[in-house]
Amino acid sequence: MSGAVKKGYVRGLDIKNGRVDMSHGSGGRAMAQLIEEMFAAAFDNEYLRQGNDGALLPTAGGRLVMATDAHVVSPLFFPGGDIGCLSVHGTINDVAVMGAKPLYLAASFILEEGFPLADLQRIVHSMAAASREAGVPVVTGDTKVVEQGKADGVFITTTGVGVVMDGVDLSGANVRPGDVILLSGSMGDHGMAIMSRRENLAFDVPIESDTAALHHLIAAMLDSGADIRCLRDPTRGGLATTLNEIAKQSAVGLTINEEAIPVKPVVAAACEFLGLDPLYVANEGKLIAICAAGDAEKLLAAMRAHPLGGDAAIIGAAYADPHHFVQMKTAFGGRRNVDWLAGEQLPRIC
Amino acid sequence: MKYIDEFRDGELAKNIVANILREAAGDKSYSFMEFCGGHTHAISRYGIADLLPANVRMIHGPGCPVCVLPIGRIDQAIRLALEQNVIVCTYADTLRVPASDNLSLMRAKARGGDVRMIYSPQDALKIARDNPGREVVFFAIGFETTTPPTALIIKQAADEGIPNFSVLCNHVLTPAAITHILQSPEVRQYGTVPLDGFIGPAHVSVVIGSQPYEHFAHEYRKPVVIAGFEPLDVLQAILMLIRQINAGRAEVENEFTRAVTREGNLKAQAMVSEVLELRRSFEWRGLGEVPYSALKIRPAYAQFDAEARYGIGYKPVADNKACECGAILRGVKKPQDCKVFGTVCTPENPLGSCMVSSEGACAAHYSYGRYKDIEVVSA
Numbered sequence: 062m063s064g065a066v067k068k069g070y071v072r073g074l075d076i077k078n079g080r081v082d083m084s085h086g087s088g089g090r091a092m093a094q095l096i097e098e099m100f101a102a103a104f105d106n107e108y109l110r111q112g113n114d115g116a117l118l119p120t121a122g123g124r125l126v127m128a129t130d131a132h133v134v135s136p137l138f139f140p141g142g143d144i145g146c147l148s149v150h151g152t153i154n155d156v157a158v159m160g161a162k163p164l165y166l167a168a169s170f171i172l173e174e175g176f177p178l179a180d181l182q183r184i185v186h187s188m189a190a191a192s193r194e195a196g197v198p199v200v201t202g203d204t205k206v207v208e209q210g211k212a213d214g215v216f217i218t219t220t221g222v223g224v225v226m227d228g229v230d231l232s233g234a235n236v237r238p239g240d241v242i243l244l245s246g247s248m249g250d251h252g253m254a255i256m257s258r259r260e261n262l263a264f265d266v267p268i269e270s271d272t273a274a275l276h277h278l279i280a281a282m283l284d285s286g287a288d289i290r291c292l293r294d295p296t297r298g299g300l301a302t303t304l305n306e307i308a309k310q311s312a313v314g315l316t317i318n319e320e321a322i323p324v325k326p327v328v329a330a331a332c333e334f335l336g337l338d339p340l341y342v343a344n345e346g347k348l349i350a351i352c353a354a355g356d357a358e359k360l361l362a363a364m365r366a367h368p369l370g371g372d373a374a375i376i377g378a379a380y381a382d383p384h385h386f387v388q389m390k391t392a393f394g395g396r397r398n399v400d401w402l403a404g405e406q407l408p409r410i411c
Numbered sequence: 412m413k414y415i416d417e418f419r420d421g422e423l424a425k426n427i428v429a430n431i432l433r434e435a436a437g438d439k440s441y442s443f444m445e446f447c448g449g450h451t452h453a454i455s456r457y458g459i460a461d462l463l464p465a466n467v468r469m470i471h472g473p474g475c476p477v478c479v480l481p482i483g484r485i486d487q488a489i490r491l492a493l494e495q496n497v498i499v500c501t502y503a504d505t506l507r508v509p510a511s512d513n514l515s516l517m518r519a520k521a522r523g524g525d526v527r528m529i530y531s532p533q534d535a536l537k538i539a540r541d542n543p544g545r546e547v548v549f550f551a552i553g554f555e556t557t558t559p560p561t562a563l564i565i566k567q568a569a570d571e572g573i574p575n576f577s578v579l580c581n582h583v584l585t586p587a588a589i590t591h592i593l594q595s596p597e598v599r600q601y602g603t604v605p606l607d608g609f610i611g612p613a614h615v616s617v618v619i620g621s622q623p624y625e626h627f628a629h630e631y632r633k634p635v636v637i638a639g640f641e642p643l644d645v646l647q648a649i650l651m652l653i654r655q656i657n658a659g660r661a662e663v664e665n666e667f668t669r670a671v672t673r674e675g676n677l678k679a680q681a682m683v684s685e686v687l688e689l690r691r692s693f694e695w696r697g698l699g700e701v702p703y704s705a706l707k708i709r710p711a712y713a714q715f716d717a718e719a720r721y722g723i724g725y726k727p728v729a730d731n732k733a734c735e736c737g738a739i740l741r742g743v744k745k746p747q748d749c750k751v752f753g754t755v756c757t758p759e760n761p762l763g764s765c766m767v768s769s770e771g772a773c774a775a776h777y778s779y780g781r782y783k784d785i786e787v788v789s790a
Binding site for chain 2: 395
């Protein structure tokens with residue numbers, strides 16, 4: 062981010078009634094003003110203050126992890142969060158499940174002409190609060206504006222970098238037969254919170270998105286000393302799809318126990334009503350952990366001791382299977398395949 | 412979830428299964444057709460087939476709304492979206508049904524057609540109110556369950572005088588399809604499809620009642636047990652069918668008494684007959700032309716009939732030659748008997764309609780049961 066505008070000669074942004082117009086993306090004075098008064102003011106930190114085209118950052122020891130995530134969620138504001146905090150949490154989680162300590166974020170905004178500046182500020186403040194709370198600063202960014210009808214309000218892409226300490230090696234390809242599968246909490250909250258606010262579906266239920274940054278929980282899990290093979294956050298496609306990804310990557314079968322999977326009653330009821338399966342509904346503040354069988358109880362205790370892992374549970378295990386199926390023991394007593402999500406359950410969930 | 416978990420109780424299931432095993436003991440074999448996709452889904456999802464003895468066989472019926480929708484009907488909706496520039500509104504599953512020219516409504520949307528997924532027909536009416544400058548068509552499909560809401564919005568549109576709204580009506584009738592299956596040569600002449608009884612529809616029966624099935628019990632000597640869509644409902648219905656057969660009875664019994672009466676929902680029936688009337692014949696995917704098996708909009712409401720409004724004629728289109736959906740929908744074949752099952756035809760790229768909806772026999776078997784077809788490693 063760059064550009065400084067002398068105070069006093071420029072009328073401030075009209076946050077209350079103003080709207081994004083094409084000049085806010087033109088590279089001229091209006092853009093410089095938007096960056097300074099909107100973004101730099103909210104995200105302020107020493108790296109952003111350098112004011113160059115890129116941020117000059119001190120490096121730390123260990124291997125570097127980098128992850129990027131575009132956010133196009135609709136609606137922009139939903140119970141329990143908004144696109145701003147979601148874009149911070151989503152990328153921090155992608156870095157953290159690699160076993161890394163997240164260090165910096167970059168943020169790229171695509172704004173639609175006509176978008177109210179007041180809404181933009183609400184989103185940016187939510188993003189800044191999430192970044193501060195997580196201790197991961199936004200150190201560089203970019204803004205583009207497209208004509209009305211060419212985007213939907215705001216799209217935000219965030220990129221995160223972090224470092225992995227020596228000795229930590231997490232990968233979806235590490236799982237071995239006999240390993241145990243743990244889940245940090247209830248499934249389907251984010252997806253159903255979004256669903257409950259969709260224009261054509263609005264139903265009144267107290268479901269809040271679980272959007273949260275998981276890096277502190279993950280740090281506590283790594284500190285427990287448990288032999289963790291893999292961490293993953295089950296976002297789009299939900300638990301079922303993420304487990305299928307891991308089974309394929311590690312070339313093992315996975316089996317889960319339906320009764321052990323935490324689902325809040327209100328989420329289960331909303332899913333039932335809409336004919337959805339909570340195993341396929343997105344989460345934004347939950348993780349799957351797979352560890353050596355002997356360490357499962359230790360890891361479970363570490364997860365439960367953290368506020369974001371209070372409902373953690375052991376839900377299944379890995380076994381040798383040349384077909385790499387995910388199977389589930391149903392609460393009804395039968396057994397069935399848990400397949401990849403087919404088609405689109407819910408578009409623009411994050 | 413109260414009133415739902417009670418019907419998914421694994422302990423109660425064990426009791427019913429024990430009764431089934433005891434009462435179906437012996438050499439006799441039992442073949443029952445579950446008409447509805449909702450039952451097909453429950454059987455696959457809860458692993459019910461695993462709990463049954465080998466001599467009790469379930470045959471998937473044609474009661475999956477998107478499965479029986481012929482290509483020609485989807486082509487009509489696609490033409491409206493791409494050539495007439497109308498907003499086409501429909502249910503989610505309908506979007507992915509394969510049509511001509513390698514298109515589906517979802518692919519038509521990607522080509523610029525304005526196709527919108529809705530959960531309730533009321534949303535289609537709202538879209539019409541919100542877009543007075545555009546023509547809006549509700550692509551209506553389904554059995555008797557989804558028919559009353561369609562009739563209601565046509566009546567509402569007439570009462571409110573909404574000029575830019577119409578319905579492409581493809582509603583079909585359950586009893587006509589059951590008659591068709593019972594009359595088919597596989598059942599009547601060749602005996603290639605042994606059919607000893609039916610699990611009758613849940614939601615359809617809430618609307619039409621249990622009375623329409625009495626004909627099948629009396630004329631064709633086939634027992635019918637109307638059952639809910641929960642797994643315990645299905646197991647209990649299977650037990651009731653076995654008991655009827657063992658006792659030499661052929662009656663209509665109602666397991667789903669918590670929602671179904673003999674007369675059904677008279678108000679909904681009246682609404683439907685006010686707005687809709689019988690078609691002389693209608694093409695079903697898999698079953699072909701079935702006489703008096705579908706509904707069209709009455710002339711009094713012709714301005715809301717998209718077929719009349721846009722003059723779109725119906726052109727039947729043959730299914731892909733390799734696709735066995737037809738035989739599967741008639742109970743003649745099983746999904747795994749089809750050469751393209753799980754190879755060319757998958758839920759991501761369905762070739763046939765049975766692979767589209769989770770209520771379709773192929774999609775249900777692919778998603779929940781295909782591990783049973785190969786040597787399975789037990790977990």
